Amino acid sequence: MGAEAAAAGVDETPAVELRGICKSFGPVQANREVDLAVAAGTIHGIVGENGAGKSTLMNILYGFYQPDAGRILVDGRPRRIRSPLDAIRAGIGMVHQHFMLVEPFTVLENLLLGAEGGFTLEAGIARARREIEAIERDYGLEVDLDAVVRDLPVGVQQRVEILKALFRGAHILVLDEPTGVLTPQEADHLFRILENLREQGRTVVLITHKLREIMAVTDHVSVMRGGRMVAHRRTSETSTEELAELMVGRKVLLRVEKGPARPGEPVLEVAGLEVRDDFDVPRVRDVSFTVRAGEILGIAGVAGNGQSELLEALAGIRRPSRGRILLRGRPVEDAARARARRLGHVPEDRLRMGLVRSFTAWENAILGYQRLAGYLRGGFLRRRRMIAGCVDWMERYDVRPRDPFLHAADFSGGNQQKLVLARELEHDPDLLLVGQPTRGVDIGAIEFIHRRLVAMRDAGKAILLVSVELEEVMSLADRILVMFDGRIMGEMAAEEAEERRLGLLMAGVTAEAG
Amino acid sequence: MAARRRLPFWADYLLLPFLNLSLAFLVSGLVVLLLGENPIAAVKLLLYGAFGFGEAVGYTLFYATNFIFTGLAVALAFHAGLFNIGGEGQAALGGLGVALAALWFGHLHPLLAIPLAVVGAALLGGIWGFIPGWLQARRGSHTVITTIMLNFVAASIMTYLLVNVIIKPGQSAPETVTFAENVWLPQLHGLLQPLGIAIGRSPLNLAFPIALLCALLVWIYVWKLRLGYELRVVGRSEPAALYAGISPATHIVLVMTIAGALAGMMALNEVLGAQHRLVLGFTGGYGFVGIAVALMGRNHPLGVVLAALLFGALYQGGAELAFDMPRINRDMIVVIQGLVILFAGALEHMFRPTLEALFVRTRPVPV
Numbered sequence A: 001m002g003a004e005a006a007a008a009g010v011d012e013t014p015a016v017e018l019r020g021i022c023k024s025f026g027p028v029q030a031n032r033e034v035d036l037a038v039a040a041g042t043i044h045g046i047v048g049e050n051g052a053g054k055s056t057l058m059n060i061l062y063g064f065y066q067p068d069a070g071r072i073l074v075d076g077r078p079r080r081i082r083s084p085l086d087a088i089r090a091g092i093g094m095v096h097q098h099f100m101l102v103e104p105f106t107v108l109e110n111l112l113l114g115a116e117g118g119f120t121l122e123a124g125i126a127r128a129r130r131e132i133e134a135i136e137r138d139y140g141l142e143v144d145l146d147a148v149v150r151d152l153p154v155g156v157q158q159r160v161e162i163l164k165a166l167f168r169g170a171h172i173l174v175l176d177e178p179t180g181v182l183t184p185q186e187a188d189h190l191f192r193i194l195e196n197l198r199e200q201g202r203t204v205v206l207i208t209h210k211l212r213e214i215m216a217v218t219d220h221v222s223v224m225r226g227g228r229m230v231a232h233r234r235t236s237e238t239s240t241e242e243l244a245e246l247m248v249g250r251k252v253l254l255r256v257e258k259g260p261a262r263p264g265e266p267v268l269e270v271a272g273l274e275v276r277d278d279f280d281v282p283r284v285r286d287v288s289f290t291v292r293a294g295e296i297l298g299i300a301g302v303a304g305n306g307q308s309e310l311l312e313a314l315a316g317i318r319r320p321s322r323g324r325i326l327l328r329g330r331p332v333e334d335a336a337r338a339r340a341r342r343l344g345h346v347p348e349d350r351l352r353m354g355l356v357r358s359f360t361a362w363e364n365a366i367l368g369y370q371r372l373a374g375y376l377r378g379g380f381l382r383r384r385r386m387i388a389g390c391v392d393w394m395e396r397y398d399v400r401p402r403d404p405f406l407h408a409a410d411f412s413g414g415n416q417q418k419l420v421l422a423r424e425l426e427h428d429p430d431l432l433l434v435g436q437p438t439r440g441v442d443i444g445a446i447e448f449i450h451r452r453l454v455a456m457r458d459a460g461k462a463i464l465l466v467s468v469e470l471e472e473v474m475s476l477a478d479r480i481l482v483m484f485d486g487r488i489m490g491e492m493a494a495e496e497a498e499e500r501r502l503g504l505l506m507a508g509v510t511a512e513a514g
Numbered sequence B: 001m002a003a004r005r006r007l008p009f010w011a012d013y014l015l016l017p018f019l020n021l022s023l024a025f026l027v028s029g030l031v032v033l034l035l036g037e038n039p040i041a042a043v044k045l046l047l048y049g050a051f052g053f054g055e056a057v058g059y060t061l062f063y064a065t066n067f068i069f070t071g072l073a074v075a076l077a078f079h080a081g082l083f084n085i086g087g088e089g090q091a092a093l094g095g096l097g098v099a100l101a102a103l104w105f106g107h108l109h110p111l112l113a114i115p116l117a118v119v120g121a122a123l124l125g126g127i128w129g130f131i132p133g134w135l136q137a138r139r140g141s142h143t144v145i146t147t148i149m150l151n152f153v154a155a156s157i158m159t160y161l162l163v164n165v166i167i168k169p170g171q172s173a174p175e176t177v178t179f180a181e182n183v184w185l186p187q188l189h190g191l192l193q194p195l196g197i198a199i200g201r202s203p204l205n206l207a208f209p210i211a212l213l214c215a216l217l218v219w220i221y222v223w224k225l226r227l228g229y230e231l232r233v234v235g236r237s238e239p240a241a242l243y244a245g246i247s248p249a250t251h252i253v254l255v256m257t258i259a260g261a262l263a264g265m266m267a268l269n270e271v272l273g274a275q276h277r278l279v280l281g282f283t284g285g286y287g288f289v290g291i292a293v294a295l296m297g298r299n300h301p302l303g304v305v306l307a308a309l310l311f312g313a314l315y316q317g318g319a320e321l322a323f324d325m326p327r328i329n330r331d332m333i334v335v336i337q338g339l340v341i342l343f344a345g346a347l348e349h350m351f352r353p354t355l356e357a358l359f360v361r362t363r364p365v366p367v
Ligand SMILES: Nc1ncnc2c1ncn2[C@@H]1O[C@H](COP(=O)(O)OP(=O)(O)OP(=O)(O)O)[C@@H](O)[C@H]1O
Pocket: A025, A028, A029, A030, A048, A049, A050, A051, A052, A053, A054, A055, A056, A057, A400, A401, A410, A411, A412, A413, A414, A415, A440, A442, B002, B003, B004, B005
């Protein structure tokens, strides 16, 4: 490994060096003898399959976990990092996929948490405000310090997290799948910030499943597989194809192969739909469309334009304030009955909705289907049958580790997603609603999921796909609708869809105006 | 956020409570020492008083029965994410149900009268659980607040009725007439005698096996039934429940009603099994201690039964101790019980981080 690290051009003292890190969770070896050297002033990417151990490694660096073996060196000096506090002291900052902000507080108040400085707040606040504004200017991190965090879009909340880390003196910043929740524009903005950080001599470690992003911003990239570090490359000397192969251990098809659709009967008919959110603000306005058996209808759009509310209404979770939803000709009443009528639903936010974190995998594998006759015997759960089913799906969807008794929270992000997908696809729905099916999933799994979706379509199922990944919508869907501010801006067949036109529609610019 | 390392089952359910308990007793021992008594002797007396002879065991189990009912009432609600502090009021109303049934139907054959009294206890207790459940489900009123308030309402109702309505005529103590013997719950020493099993005379009665049966039923409900599965989903994550087509409102109302019924059944033990008449204040704080019992029992029915046994032993052994050691009076016993509640209930997580760290380090690593 050392030789390879040298080959990757790490000559001066690395900003961070991990040596021989081992970490097991029970029988699962999440990290085995992992070595990693991150050169100061670079952006270093880490890629790997779901469950390869990337998050674990970074959580060790940030002091969340203690390694079973191995050493951590920061700026060449060995460090014992027992808690995030130690990590912060060592100049390491981390931006988690799930933000750790106090929502009702303003940005400034959030930044000050734990760094109030002084007995009364006022003096500290004035000083901090100046300091933070300087950081904002230096790195192009535009955030309104007096805005309340709850009201900010995810992309901006993430900037607050970065700002927080920098304000606490981080010169090494770790980001774990930062773009999973971002729109492409927000992601671009993030990368500009990261490049600024690099220019100012700070070091960035970036975990992502999007090889495109790796190629675009990183200087070096390390590949993990099965808990081991299997390769280091200079980004300029590698390619997405090579990285994909290194990650998965075989050639990966990066395109979706599918024949033309043969649409049949309408399965889902939506007319004049209006849906309001919890604050009674209309988020879906006058939406009408039809999904037929044997086709994939894609809904493209920047996140937060009503897609979530639309999906919830279609699944019977949220009651529409106006309009009609017909599932095979009959109205959808509520979630329980919709499911009984063979509606499957992969929610956008798997952790909040799609899974119960403290339930085991097998308990999660029946969530929503607990009323199915096959799972019950006179009101009693048929536990053994459920576990067997879960094991089977884990096998087929390659959920790792294959332990039906592991709690959902203890699976890696991508494996949680696979668990939800397995459940919803394998209950063989007639209509499948999928939100962000490949969020946080590695490329090997993306290939698999896309193939499964196409196979379902070919088997005559109706699929409604909502994704913020334009590429995903374009390659999977047969027809594409673009949603903006709760309205359908336009429809086009997938063959005639071009990225530029979609992008304009997604930004709310209609054909006539553009 | 990094997920926490879980402890093995036995460490979580046995070792940890044991450590907490040891600490509680250690501190109690210091208190006893300060009072100028020998703590070792005190422990011996306490254990002897709780388990040393047949009668003592009977009393211990008798008290434990109360705690099983009220502990289950808290534990069950907890699985729906609800904090049921209303055990005291629910038990009181259960007593009213028992009394009314006993007064109205006491002349019937025991096989008819007793089940009717059981239904009375469960029904009125259940209503007292249904109300906060309904308020939570439909109006969003927090059960912590409403159950506390309803304890006061229950106390007032009981006082009014026992002073003005169902009081034994020509008497000033707030209690009903003694029920007809038909409806008394048979005491176990009487039941077992014909079988040649001799346990000392104590108020231990049929309510004890009923309590154990309830614990079993709660276990089946929560972990074996579809209803329990849905209930646990509601308790862990409301968005997930809505996603899965589970109505949180329905389950909240249902589980609070059952919890109320369980607490109400405590009256079977005290009223129908021991006192044979309804006495004002018969609940004696058991409803509140039920919270500690549930906490200590990790909201698992088996844990609740074990914790209830412990508290039963403390009640019974404590009484004996107060009798034998003059410097340790009833109030001292309450202090010791308080310490157990403090360490085993409120501070139950004190040792957890250390223990977890220990387990992570010593866990064998397969290669
Ligand atoms: N707290 C935990 N308890 C038990 N197992 C865990 C725990 N955390 C992680 N694991 C296991 O360790 C392995 C590595 O997980 P990790 O989260 O590091 O993967 P990852 O590379 O970040 O994957 P992804 O790309 O899906 O996020 C997985 O098999 C996971 O199930």
